[in-house]
Amino acid sequence: xxxxxxxxxxxxxxxxxxxxxxxxxxxxxxxxxxxxxxxxxxxxxxxxxxxxxxxxxxxxxxxxxxxxxxxxxxxxxxxxxxxxxxxxxxxxxxxxxxxxxxxxxxxxxxxxxxxxxxxxxxxxxxxxxxxxxxxxxxxxxxxxxxxxxxxxxxxxxxxxxxxxxxxxxxxxxxxxxxxxxxxxxxxxxxxxxxxxxxxxxxxxxxxxxxxxxxxxxxxxxxxxxxxxxxxxxxxxxxxxxxxxxxxxx
Ligand code: PGA
Numbered sequence: 459x460x461x462x463x464x465x466x467x468x469x470x471x472x473x474x475x476x477x478x479x480x481x482x483x484x485x486x487x488x489x490x491x492x493x494x495x496x497x498x499x500x501x502x503x504x505x506x507x508x509x510x511x512x513x514x515x516x517x518x519x520x521x522x523x524x525x526x527x528x529x530x531x532x533x534x535x536x537x538x539x540x541x542x543x544x545x546x547x548x549x550x551x552x553x554x555x556x557x558x559x560x561x562x563x564x565x566x567x568x569x570x571x572x573x574x575x576x577x578x579x580x581x582x583x584x585x586x587x588x589x590x591x592x593x594x595x596x597x598x599x600x601x602x603x604x605x606x607x608x609x610x611x612x613x614x615x616x617x618x619x620x621x622x623x624x625x626x627x628x629x630x631x632x633x634x635x636x637x638x639x640x641x642x643x644x645x646x647x648x649x650x651x652x653x654x655x656x657x658x659x660x661x662x663x664x665x666x667x668x669x670x671x672x673x674x675x676x677x678x679x680x681x682x683x684x685x686x687x688x689x690x691x692x693x694x695x696x697x698x699x700x701x702x703x704x705x706x707x
Contacts, residue, residue: 465675465706466620466659466682467492467699468499468584469689470524470552475502480510486692490518492699495706497682499550500689504538511547522550522584525558528568528575540579551576552684554586554606556626570609582618584684585610586663587647591627599625600646607650615655622684623647628664630686635664637677644679668697675705 480502492498499520502510511521523546527537543551553572558564564572569585576583587606589599603623610619623643628634635643640662647660662674663684674680682702688694 464495464497464659465702466497466499466661467685467695467702468522468550468622468661468682469501469685469695470555470663471500471502471690472524472557472686473503474690475506477506477509480506481513483690483692484510484513484517487517487519488696491696492518493703493706496699496703498699501550501552507543507546507548515547520549521547522552522582523548524552524555526551526553526572526576526581528571530575530579540575540581543581544579549582550584550620551581552586552622553583556586556588556624556629560626566606566609573609573613577614577617582620584620584622584661586622586624586684588624588626588629588664594625594627599643603643603647604650607647607654610651610654610656619656619658620661621647621651621658622661622663624663624684626664630665632665634666634670634674635662637673640674640677641679644677648679666698668694668701671698671701672705675702 499522501522501524514521523543526540526543527534530539530541554569573583587603589602593602625635644660659681661682661684662680666683666685667688685698
């Protein structure tokens with residue numbers, strides 16, 4: 459963990475979650491599942507945001523969205539605006555997730571528009587970056603991350619931001635980066651952010667589970683986790699929160 463930063467455990471449900479099962483999830487979550495040193499957030503699909511924002515708030519959990527469009531309103535069939543997310547109670551919005559980059563073709567130009575729109579609406583972007591396996595094997599990880607972070611150039615350094623480093627080869631694969639890889643990469647990301655005038659939390663993501671959370675959270679420069687698969691069940695998600703709390707203690 460980096461110094462005094464409050465650690466964040468965030469769950470990304472991706473395209474999973476029906477109303478009834480998500481209400482059971484809320485019931486299964488403890489009241490304020492984390493001590494003061496750990497913040498908890500969940501990103502369900504759009505369809506559940508309104509229904510879950512109050513029940514999550516009652517459990518001390520912040521709600522966020524997994525994506526958004528950059529326009530405020532208008533003729534953009536099928537899109538969700540930042541203002542709609544605020545209206546639904548969102549604090550966070552995930553931007554730059556590798557699944558959006560790789561499957562939906564989102565690159566730096568659109569991501570910059572989305573970052574600006576999120577800030578304008580009062581949302582805190584959770585900006586994801588990460589290299590593919592070929593890039594790690596070719597030794598170009600830092601170049602890739604630097605290029606992805608370059609969208610932050612010229613943005614207001616005081617606008618709220620959380621960064622999530624998620625090696626693409628570790629997402630949903632059961633493979634995690636080694637503590638050495640995580641510490642070295644997080645050091646580079648923090649250094650690059652400092653060069654851009656920013657000091658912010660850098661989460662780790664990619665197959666985080668109750669078995670590896672404590673060693674990953676203990677790595678230098680890791681300020682929390684972005685959890686996919688293991689956030690779908692309240693008990694595994696709470697075990698990860700407990701692991702982060704032990705490290706933060
Ligand atoms: P995973 O997903 O934990 O299922 O690997 C992480 C993510 O995509 O944010």
